[in-house]
Amino acid sequence: MNIKIRAYKTEDTQAILDILNYNILHSTSLYDYDIRSYEQQKTILEDKLNKGFPVIVAELNGEVAGFGMYSEFRLREAYKFTVEHSVYINKNFQGKGIGKLVLQELIHLARKQKIHTMIAVIDSENEKSVEFHEKFGFETIGIFKECGFKFDRWLNTVFMQLILM
Numbered sequence: 001m002n003i004k005i006r007a008y009k010t011e012d013t014q015a016i017l018d019i020l021n022y023n024i025l026h027s028t029s030l031y032d033y034d035i036r037s038y039e040q041q042k043t044i045l046e047d048k049l050n051k052g053f054p055v056i057v058a059e060l061n062g063e064v065a066g067f068g069m070y071s072e073f074r075l076r077e078a079y080k081f082t083v084e085h086s087v088y089i090n091k092n093f094q095g096k097g098i099g100k101l102v103l104q105e106l107i108h109l110a111r112k113q114k115i116h117t118m119i120a121v122i123d124s125e126n127e128k129s130v131e132f133h134e135k136f137g138f139e140t141i142g143i144f145k146e147c148g149f150k151f152d153r154w155l156n157t158v159f160m161q162l163i164l165m
Contacts, residue, residue, distance in 0.1 A: 020036060
């Protein structure tokens with residue numbers, strides 16, 4: 001299995017959109033209700049790149065198997081050394097170590113950019129994601145109770161943090 005981690009290209013947008021829209025419709029990993037359009041997703045990705053943040057893709061046998069990115073945690077200036085990241089893997093490629101490679105690269109890139117801390121925001125039902133982040137040294141720093149509402153139920157959000165420097 002030859003997994004290649006590389007920078008995002010515009011032609012990856014549809015594959016990224018497919019991954020995100022699947023999760024919007026079938027999971028609580030995104031708190032969106034409505035699927036995104038191609039143009040909406042392209043704009044989101046370009047905005048991150050224009051702000052100097054990375055968007056990376058995991059490619060397996062020429063197919064986008066997953067992706068990751070980070071950007072500002074909050075918009076206040078004092079938060080400029082803190083980022084919130086996302087890692088998503090296509091449902092057909094989960095359990096193959098792809099997420100591990102993506103998060104390793106995001107951590108590496110954040111350290112290169114002199115980012116001090118990374119934040120993960122995870123729905124509490126996604127126990128696999130919490131465990132995944134713990135393996136990288138992320139610690140749970142708080143749980144916001146019933147702050148999201150999707151699929152006719154209240155959702156709790158776990159905030160996890162990794163100090164990089």
